[in-house]
Amino acid sequence: MAWTDNLPAVRGKLLLNEPLGPYTWFRVGGAADALFIPADADDLADFLKALPESVPVTVIGVGSNLIVRDGGVEGVVIRLAGRAWGQVTADGDTVTAGAGALDSMVARASAKAGIAGLEFYAGIPGSIGGALTMNAGCYGSETKDVLVSAWGLNRRGERVELSLADFGYTYRHSNAPADIIWIEATYRGTPDAPEAVAARIQEITERREKTQPIREKTGGSTFKNPDGHSSWKLVDDAGWRGKLHAVTGGGAKFSELHSNFMINPGEATAADIEGLGEAVRADVLEKTGVQLNWEIRRIGRK
Secondary structure, three states, X not given: OOHHHHOOOOOOEEEEEEEOHHHOOOOOOOEEEEEXXXXXXXXXXXXXXXXXXXXXXXXXXOOOOEEEOOOOEEEEEEXXXXXXXXXXXXXXXXXXXXXXXXXXXXXXXXXXXOEEOOHHHHHOOOEHHHHHHHOOEEOOEEHHHOEEXXXXXXXXXXXXXXXXXXXXXXXXXXXXXXXXXXXXEEEEOEEOOHHHHHHHHHHHHHHHHHHOOOOOEEEEXXXXXXXXXXXXXXXXXXXXXXXXXXXXXXXXXXXXXXXXXXXXXXXXXXXXXXXXXXXXXXXXXXXXXXXXXXXXXXXXXX
C-alpha cells in the first residue's frame, strides 16, 4: 500500500498529485505527490504527528522565489495560505505576523500602527515564513534588524520557539533548524507618524515598480550578491541580459529591466529556467572568477 493511501485526516485541504506550477510566480513545474493546505496550526501539528517520518515534507509560501522542477516534488508539500495564516496585529512598538502574511501586508500594517523599521518589507515579494528562513531584506535593511522572535513546528509537530539570536542570521542565511515550519513572528520597530512611514513605503514601492519586472512571470532576485560585487552587473557584463536560453521548452531569459531577475516569457519549463541560471553561473565564473550563488530556491525532481 502506498503511503498516500493512508494519509492522516485533516480539516484543511489535502490534494494528491497536485500541479504546483500555478502556486509559483514562474508558473512552471511538476506536481506534488500530495499538497496539504492546513486549516490552522493545530491542523498542521496533528498532521505532522501522524505522518510517517519516512515521508519527506517540503514547505512553500507564495512561490515568489521558487523553482519547482518539472519532475514534481516527492512526499508532502505544505502551503500556508488563507486567512488563518495571514493575520497581522500591532501592539505598542511590536508587530506580530502569521507566516502566510505577505511581507508587503506587514509593512502596510506597521505604517497604519505608526511603527517604523519594517518599511523594507514593502519591496519583498514574499511571505513572512520565507523571510524568516532566508533573512530576507532589501534597500539596506534585513529581517534580522527588526525580528524579536518566532515560533513554529518541527517535523514531529512539536512547538519550537526561537529568539533572534537563535537564528544566527547572516546575509540571506539562517542557522535555524531546517525542518521548522514557521507559524508566527514578532517584530519590534520604533514609533513614528503613520503618514511618514506610509510615505517611505510608497517610495520603496515606486522604486521597485520602476526597476524590477514585477508584472512578469519571475522569481525575484536570482543570485545573492557576492562580496564586493553586484550580481546584476556580473550577469549584465557577461552578456546575458535579455538573452533567451532553452533546454526543453520555449526558453527563459534575464530581464531587460533588471539583469538579476529571470523571467518566463511564456512557454519556459523549469529546466529552461534553472538551466539558464546554471549557464550564467558557469559563464560568470569562467569570465570573472566570481562564484554566483542561488538566492532562488529550487525543489523537486529534475
